[in-house]
Amino acid sequence: MPVTLEDIAEVSGYSRSTVSRVINGEPGVSHRARQKITDVVEQLNYHPNQAARGLAAGQMNNIGLIIPETVSFIFNDPYFQFLSLGVSQTSNEQDFSVMLWLSDPDLERKSINKFLNNGLVDGFIIASMLMGDPIIEALKSTPRPFVLVGRQPALPDASVVDCDNVQGAYAATQHLLKTGRKRIATITGSEGMQSGINRIEGYQKALQDWGLTVNHALIAKGDYTEGSGYFGMFQLLPEKPDAVFIASDNMAHGAYRALKEVGIRVPDDIAIVGFDDIPSADQMTPSLTTMRQPIRKMGNLAAEILINKINYPDTDSQRIILNPELVVRQSCGSSALAGSITLR
Template identity: 35%
Template sequence: MPESTSRHKRATIFDVAAEAGVSRGTVSRVLNGEPYVSASAREAIEAAIAKVGYVRNTAARNLATQSSGAIALIVHEPHSVFVDDPNIGAILLGINAALSEADYQLVSLVIDTERDSQRVTGYLGGGFVDGAIIVSARAGDPISQAIADLRLPAVMIGRPDNQPQLPWVGIDNRGAAREITDRLSATGRRRIGMIAAGLDRDSGRDRLSGFQDALGARFDDSMVSRQNLYTFAAGVAGMTELLAIDSSIDGVFAASDAVAAGALEALRIAGRTVPGDVGVVGFDDSAWARRTRPALSTVRQPAAELGARAAQLVLDQVQAGESHSDGVLLQTEVVWRHSA
């Protein structure tokens, strides 16, 4: 017969009190950071906590305070994009640093399917988080509406115009796209195309609009390859499509650095030199931009700061009921390297 096993008994506040030789109330005051506890009692309690292995039952505390101590990061991307996109990673780290400073936990929720949307909506309504930060919200996104209906403190990174009016933090995607396309045109390129991606969200639509603004009367819609995601594969497919449409293409604006990296690969396969035959620019100034050969000219957006500011905005709502519904716009800059 196998030996029977039993679950290890969790140490309680009573065990700490008994070990330290103090009352349960004194232990509670130390755990809650309250004054009026002598230095010797505090020292004895801390030693007792270490000895008995006491871990505070946050579930019980949260039930009493009506607070979970957690903020959700909701990312509307396929799982592969969530893992591979360094921009999302930088945003996540910025959020986590700000939440950690405020003693809040980060809960990451990735939405890839309709089933994910239903599951996450139920989770948010269960009181497991005190607020939410939404990245890459799409047209017709049900999560944003669910958050608005729940009156859950929330912030969007980006500012979709077809969603409930939630506080937001973002960048001027349209203006930045216009600026880098102007810079590409100034190098003497005459036949410029774009690999547009993410057109079901504000960032993708605004970058395409900025590209069109820059070219004005020279804009040719047939020279826009529309792709679903900001991925390397989208860049390969888009560049291959543009080369087939017009082999004289000599400039490309890719909607993200990952897309631009894919475009560089397609051009290499086609025997085109960069920047000699074709100038290529991207967007984000992510790790992709520094890995490519040649190094990528791009738009630097402050991904980590976007995350940190979004976290602070949602914490302001949770802790003080403050809401900045007008949003916060952060600055970008063109970083010019050798690809154009």
């Protein structure tokens, strides 16, 4: 029913081969032929069948975006959304399509292998997964290239796009130190995720470099959820910190909520720095100073690296670590240092 190459060939009076060359922009076709065929293609509204093309060429021009369910549950910030947007954008520019795979614990094992091996997808982007995720094993045995978004210790040689969480946490903590805060606490991210661990590390390093010792009473464990920020803040209050580096903006929301309940003012009584720069960070009261993570850009880069690897399989694996950027707003006081940057 749909228009095929052969149809174009017949109508235009050229052969299947010549039509194929024109469709794919290959050289070695006379101007006349190219013109004629282009016209017919236009006129019959022909679109190549990707399945046939993929089957014949051995490449589908599809990339798979894998998002473990845990991740999509933990983050109710727009992480998912911006990442997809970035991946999708770059893919489309390069004539690749995106297949989405959101893991579901029930189907997980069977389903991931099917997704990896069904021949529809030439390579994968895996959004930050938990350590020990069963997907890791599946990934180890796939012959297809993949790129991780967020490092994964179990896959040390894989291509990765990440943001430098150590340095981000370091910068955030240092910002607090520079504004004169002394008792700097932290609410950590999930210990099951590499980013969580790295952000603790950066926090500790900053304190040490400033000549302070790390006080474990000032470290509250969180898991990136709003609720854990709320409880984490309550846990810290008896220690009377004068500043808190919170490992995600989402948790910062929870911390704000806790502080409001007990009447502690930000930034007067306590300074807060978050991480991520989610859209609502700018609208919190007071607006939240935070480390901006360029998620969309990470999506762009992941797709770019992957597509490059698909097209040139001999490429070495790449690791791109982006620097998060300090966005100074009101939650640390010191308007002297302020100067928010616009638009994400």
